[in-house]
Amino acid sequence: MFSGEDAYNHVTDDVDDLIPPPPPPLDDLPQAKRLKTEGGSFSTSQASQNAQQGADQVQAALEKIVSHISNPKKFKKASPLLRELLGQGVVTKAHSNILFEALKGAMRDPTLAVDPTQTVEFQKLFTVASKHAELFSMRQKGQLDVFGLWGVLRGQLLTDDSFVYNRVLSRIKGSIQHLPEATEDDDEALLRVKERLREEADGACSSGKDSAPQAAAPPVEDAEADPFGLEQIIQKAEAPKRERAVVWSSRESLAMKRDALLDCLDTARSRYGLAWARTSTDIAIQDLHNNRTKFCKSQQPRIDQLWRFVQDQRLRRKQGPSAKEARRDTTSFEAARAEWGKATLSVRGAVGGGGDHRSEVWLG
Secondary structure (H helix, E strand, O other): OOOHHHHHHOOOOOHHHHOOOOOOOHHHOOHHHHHHHHOHHHHHHHHHHHHHHHHHHHHHHHHHHHHHHOOOOOHHHHHHHHHHHHHHOOOOHHHHHHHHHHHHHHOOOHHHHHOOOOHHHHHHHHHHHHOOHHHOOHHHHHHHHHHHHHHHHHHHOOOOOHHHHHHHHHHHHHHHHOOOOOOHHHHHHHHHHHHHHHHHHHHHHHHHHHOOOOOOOOOOOOOOOOOOOHHHHHHHHHOOOOOOOOOOOHHHHHHHHHHHHHHHHHHHHHOOOOHHHHHHHHHHHHHHHHOHHHOOOOOHHHHHHHHHHHHHHHHHHHHOOOHHHHHHOOOHHHHHHHHHHHOOOOOOOOOOOOOOOOOHHHHO
């Protein structure tokens, strides 16, 4: 395909020959073409109806995804469908609320993002969502940034690639450096969000139990009393609408961002057993401790615990490994070589199965 400039360059100099002739009068047109020309307004209205119908289908698909994506057993099936809708470009800003509700449902339990069986799908989903930031409001973007820390960066820390691991830790350290100093208002915002998350989790459990008996509507007993099925339509109209997902305020998002960064460093601590991850993890946790005042008071005990862990590990490395740790880190080949080194072998005597010197000639 040509761009506008390329198409212009391919036009010949004889512009008069390129001007199309005027359209013939309607009376000279065949019947089929006349209907097509006279029905231009009808075609436009039908196109708008088709567009509205397509938007309604996307809305219905998103609502179905919302009802399943928060279930850990169905997440791996619902998440690819949501990614496919986003990839096709059929989701518009009109669907921002229901789309945000789907992403929030996927992150109902952030610990699932580091589940080895689901972490890859979490990374794919929230990476795709970050590429469609124009669909969300400013407050929704702030909350999705926190979801990205849980769903993408935290999962990438489980890699076996030292380059990827160090790159993720560098991004985490950069995020910590850009945090403002924490205040008492940040502590209050953090408590509000934590309490709201507990209430939402309890409400989801109770609503799941209550909605089971009401899943199927009872049939109308007297068909003659309601021949057109209006009773069911009225019941659907009176059904309570789904509550819109609560969006965190900017202060609440910032407080939860601090919490997500601590979760990431907790995951980095779990990788401390890998020799290539120790130095970068030490530096990241030390940098966290140096910026301790940028976190809420309720979060600072977690920082102190991480710092004590690093100090203990450094002290143990200075003292050298214990006998148990040395045996634990020994490979099977090293253990076999140590065992072979203790064996006493004669050059000629006692060669053979019973010391009968049968192999002397073969040994030379």
